[in-house]
Amino acid sequence: MKTKYLTKTKAFEGLPKLSDFKIVEEDIEENLADGEILTEVVCISVDPFIRVYPFPPGIPVIGFQVAKVLASKNEKYQKGNLVMHFGGWKTICKVADSSCWYRVDNVLSKEDITQGVGVLGMPGMTAYFGFLDLCQPKEGETVMVNGCAGAVGSLVGQIAKIKGCKVVGCCGSDEKIAFAKSLGFDEVFNYKTEKSWPEAIKRCAPNGIDCFFDNVGGQLASDIINQMNTKGRIACCGSISSYNSKTPMQGDIVQPAMVSKQLKMEGFVINEDRFKPRHPEGVKQMSQWIKEGKIKVRETVTEGFENTPKAFIGMLSGDNIGKAVVRVN
Numbered sequence: 209m210k211t212k213y214l215t216k217t218k219a220f221e222g223l224p225k226l227s228d229f230k231i232v233e234e235d236i237e238e239n240l241a242d243g244e245i246l247t248e249v250v251c252i253s254v255d256p257f258i259r260v261y262p263f264p265p266g267i268p269v270i271g272f273q274v275a276k277v278l279a280s281k282n283e284k285y286q287k288g289n290l291v292m293h294f295g296g297w298k299t300i301c302k303v304a305d306s307s308c309w310y311r312v313d314n315v316l317s318k319e320d321i322t323q324g325v326g327v328l329g330m331p332g333m334t335a336y337f338g339f340l341d342l343c344q345p346k347e348g349e350t351v352m353v354n355g356c357a358g359a360v361g362s363l364v365g366q367i368a369k370i371k372g373c374k375v376v377g378c379c380g381s382d383e384k385i386a387f388a389k390s391l392g393f394d395e396v397f398n399y400k401t402e403k404s405w406p407e408a409i410k411r412c413a414p415n416g417i418d419c420f421f422d423n424v425g426g427q428l429a430s431d432i433i434n435q436m437n438t439k440g441r442i443a444c445c446g447s448i449s450s451y452n453s454k455t456p457m458q459g460d461i462v463q464p465a466m467v468s469k470q471l472k473m474e475g476f477v478i479n480e481d482r483f484k485p486r487h488p489e490g491v492k493q494m495s496q497w498i499k500e501g502k503i504k505v506r507e508t509v510t511e512g513f514e515n516t517p518k519a520f521i522g523m524l525s526g527d528n529i530g531k532a533v534v535r536v537n
């Protein structure tokens with residue numbers, strides 16, 4: 209049997225380019241070891257961590273996909289099931305049990321299957337556990353989310369509304385502002401067009417910020433932290449403003465605000481042991497909120513395996529609204 213994968217030809221420098229990728233075709237043995245499954249890709253997730261995770265050139269680009277089980281030597285999965293696994297940008301995969309996150313067809317219909325790598329996949333779990341566990345939001349508090357129109361940020365804002373918070377967002381276009389407002393965000397500003405970030409933050413959150421979910425990092429994050437209220441909580445989720453930077457980032461220090469306001473700042477990665485065993489709880493709650501109409505899902509879908517690098521570069525450049533995903537089959 210033949211498989212195809214996308215690999216990077218060299219380490220990324222700055223914003224990745226289409227010429228940094230190539231498709232490799234090879235034979236794949238169909239015999240499986242105990243616990244393994246053989247799968248065919250349905251859709252591929254393009255996520256920011258792929259830009260910064262130090263995987264070498266030559267191997268398949270890392271990442272999540274939803275795939276159909278072609279053969280199984282794992283009692284949890286049967287031929288025909290749909291699963292979400294960490295098989296990378298590859299069409300036919302042999303997958304070990306430890307790389308398989310969950311059965312997608314138990315919770316999603318065929319039309320919504322891309323949500324298996326979005327709201328019910330890694331980004332959805334990041335929003336759910338990262339925000340609720342680290343920020344511990346209380347009704348009436350003000351929550352700030354940057355990257356608010358993306359996969360994780362758009363969900364964090366909606367969860368914050370469910371919890372009865374005032375939600376302030378920022379993002380990179382007026383179309384994205386309209387989208388965030390349609391989700392229930394109370395105030396949103398465009399960080400690309402505002403003259404002064406501190407003034408925009410003050411205007412949108414005049415009473416200060418209690419919880420900050422940081423997707424972006426850099427000076428924007430420092431400006432937000434400097435307007436937090438006493439005992440505020442900060443979830444450090446990502447720092448996408450630095451991922452393509454060729455030079456070290458600079459920004460105002462945050463220690464004076466951390467000390468004087470007694471802030472709590474905590475970084476996390478969603479596949480940590482403290483969250484991974486709880487993923488079924490996250491999937492169940494997010495599914496319930498979607499059914500109840502409390503969480504709206506938006507995706508930017510690119511068609512075709514060969515267009516995965518284009519979708520990835522587009523996501524890093526801000527082209528996506530909601531989750532960026534590639535539909536293959």
Ligand SMILES: NC(=O)C1=CN([C@@H]2O[C@H](COP(=O)(O)OP(=O)(O)OC[C@H]3O[C@@H](n4cnc5c(N)ncnc54)[C@H](OP(=O)(O)O)[C@@H]3O)[C@@H](O)[C@H]2O)C=CC1
Pocket residue numbers: 255256257330331334355356357358359360361378379380381384423424444445446447448449450476477478479523524525526527528530531532
């Ligand atoms: N800790 C964890 O376990 C996880 C962390 N993350 C992190 O969460 C963040 C969001 O990820 P995800 O929701 O998947 O991605 P998004 O869907 O939000 O897509 C990326 C977005 O980042 C924004 N962006 C790009 N460059 C910059 C910049 N220089 N400054 C500000 N914004 C920028 C763009 O939106 P715009 O137009 O608004 O600029 C772009 O659309 C990332 O930092 C990611 O690394 C994600 C998953 C797990």
Ligand SMILES: CCCCC/C=C\CC(=O)/C=C/C=C/C=C\[C@@H](O)CCCC(=O)O
Pocket residue numbers: 256257260261294306307308330445446447477478479
């Ligand atoms: C582990 C990622 C380190 C890079 C951190 C950079 C940015 C934050 C971010 O975006 C984090 C993403 C987290 C991704 C979660 C899972 C993957 O690491 C793969 C896990 C594979 C598996 O265990 O199934």
